[in-house]
Amino acid sequence: MTEPDGPGVLADLARGLSDSSIITDPEILDSYRRDQAGLVDAGMPLAAVRPRTSDDVRQLLRIASGHRVPVVPRGAGSGLSGGANAVDGSLILSMTGMDRIIELDTASLLAVVEPGLINADLSKAVGELGLWYPPDPASADFSTIGGNIATNAGGLCCVKYGVTGDFVLGLEVALADGTLLRTGRRTIKGVAGYDLTGLFVGSEGTLGVITQATLRLRPAPPAPSTLVAFFADLPAAGTAIAEIAAGVVPSALELMDRATVRAVEGWKRLDLDVEAAAMLIGRSDAGGPEGAAEIERMTRACRSSGATFVATSTDAMEADLLMTARRLALTALEHLGTVLLDDVAVPIGRIPDLLRSIEEIADRHTVLIGTFGHAGDGNMHPTIVFDQRDPDAVARARSAFEAIVGVALELGGTITGEHGVGLLKKPFLPQEIGEPGLEAHRRIRRALDPLGILNPGKVL
Ligand SMILES: Cc1cc2nc3c(=O)[nH]c(=O)nc-3n(C[C@H](O)[C@H](O)[C@H](O)COP(=O)(O)OP(=O)(O)OC[C@H]3O[C@@H](n4cnc5c(N)ncnc54)[C@H](O)[C@@H]3O)c2cc1C
Structure with missing residues (x-):
């Protein structure tokens, strides 16, 4: 393959892009090198480019292909797997300048948006029309719709409403050679051809650059009722989660263990x-008697599993405070030391086993693990807190992390429930999908990006 031509690409970009900023100042570039993942490498990019139009994205990809220069698509850089980390000599394609809402169709319940739009800005805009965009990662206030789609982000309401991909009807994607591809449709149903939209959802910037998305909206649900329960041991909370899931579909079911609550x-x-030992927050947005019945069933499940305290609230401020506590979990743990955040998911019935194993792993590796997460869909974030200056602590953190991933797979779960593979989970992907799975991934990638310029080294 021809060698990448850095200086040539910059000259061509300066000539060829009509509405983009090109950043080469090393100090500013440094802020584009990494996402929020710990313990993974990042290279030094050649430049960061911030386009304002799909045409400039296409043009950039054409030029980068011509010079064989790698391109790393980037949203807000809030990712937790190293997916947006720079590759040496790459162009960081920052999509935050393309942040417009192009269309809100209230009759058809859909929105057409640019990928750099912040999730919470879309929620606010559709909320003013009585509509709702459900995907709500805890990073909703700062992560972008493009990043959410490229990681198929989950969130608090997934347990009832599904993940980001469930709300993507269609995409406009710029391929590695600059071809603009439109996938999907504006209708709820539609089975014409392969599900190419689904292919790009969760593709972590390795198959194409999302330049526009058609998203599904819902009518806003009634205000939720909230339940909080505390447990004397972690597996008891796990049993409550499994019991709740067997009888109710809560609109959120979140867990925080003692270390997280204390943080x-x-x-x-x-x-x-x-x-x-654990705090569980359950929500029902069914409203009226149905909502009350759901909260009642969740209360019974918590009590029969040994909860030491259960209370319900319809007071919006009190309930928001509890959810705020949950959203602050990661940042609070970060105040205690360096964190290595895991993201595993298991079938719901295996949550008690997962929680028990995490406690054993913490003891065995003498590390502090704060566990929190989206209990209702089996997606937990055991977060290892350690001292990065101590090589022994780093080694123990790494092996505890590996042990947790191993347990998730043994329990029939997955190495990543929502944060993606990126660099952090790349070593574990073969274990989950096997050689035929890897080869299918390689072939798809080669078919769409034969020169291998898009986010090389990520995922596989
Ligand atoms: C405090 C905190 C809480 C979080 N909570 C959650 C949570 O509840 N659920 C959850 O799922 N995640 C969560 N995350 C992780 C992160 O916010 C999500 O992964 C989010 O979807 C990333 O969006 P971003 O805009 O920051 O993308 P980035 O981090 O910039 O990029 C993520 C990936 O998407 C690719 N990408 C970005 N934009 C495009 C595009 N336009 N086209 C193609 N590829 C693109 C990048 O190459 C990269 O591989 C959290 C992170 C933090 C810091």
Whole structure:
């Protein structure tokens, strides 16, 4: 293959792009090198380019292909797997300048948006029309729709409403050679051809650059009722989660263990019970008698599993405070040290086993693990807190991380529930999908990006 031609590409970009900023200042470039993942490498990019139009994205890809220069698509850089980390000599394609809402069709319940739009900005805009865009990663206030689609982000309401991909009807994607591909449709149903939209959802910038998305909306649900329960041991909370899931579909079901609750309380003082082993927050947005019945069933499941305290709230401020505590979990743990955040998911019935194993792993490796996550869909974030200056602590953190991934697979789960493979989970992908799975991935990638310029080294 021809060698990448850095200087040539910059000259051509300066000539060929009509509405983009090109950043080469090393100090500014440094802020484009990494996402939020710990313990993974990042290269030094050649430049960061911030286009404003699909045409400029196509043109950039054509020029990069011509010079064999790698391109790393990037949203807000809030990813937790190293997926947006720079590759040496690459162009960082920052999509944050393409952040317009192109269309809101209230009759057909859909939105057409650019990929750099912040998730919460879309929610706010559709909320003003009485509509709702459900995908709600805890990073909704700062992550982009393009990044959410490229990682198939999950969130708090997935347990009832599904993940980002369930709300993507169609995409406009710029392929590695600059071809503009439109996938999907504006209709709810439609089976013409292969599901190319699904192919790009969760593709982590390795198959194409999302330049526009047609998203499905819903009418806003009634205000939720919220339940909070505390447990004296972690597996009891796991049993409650499995029991709740067997009888109700909550609109959210989130767990925080003692280490996480203490980290949040130590930082923000929300009056949470810091002695309990676990705190569970359940929500129903069914409204009226159905909502009350769902909360009642969740309460019974918590009590019969040994909850030491259960309370319900319809007070919006009180309930929001509990959800805020959950959203602060990761940042609060980061105040305790360097964190290595895991993201595994298991079938819901195996959650008690997962929680038990995480406690054993923490003991065995003498590490602090704060576990929190989207309990209702079996997606947990065991977060290892360690001292990065101590090589022994780093080694123990790494082996605890590997052990957790191994347990998730043994329990019939997955190495990543929502954060993606990127660099962090790349070593574990073969274990989950096997050689035929890897080869199918390689062939798809080669078919769409024969020169291998898109986010090389990521995923596989
Ligand atoms: C505090 C915190 C809480 C979080 N909570 C959640 C959560 O609840 N659920 C969850 O799923 N994640 C969560 N995340 C992780 C992260 O926010 C998500 O992965 C998010 O979807 C990434 O969006 P981004 O815009 O930051 O994308 P980036 O991090 O910039 O990129 C992510 C990946 O998408 C690719 N990409 C970005 N834009 C495009 C595009 N236009 N076309 C093609 N590829 C593209 C990149 O190459 C990269 O591989 C959290 C992160 C933080 C820091």
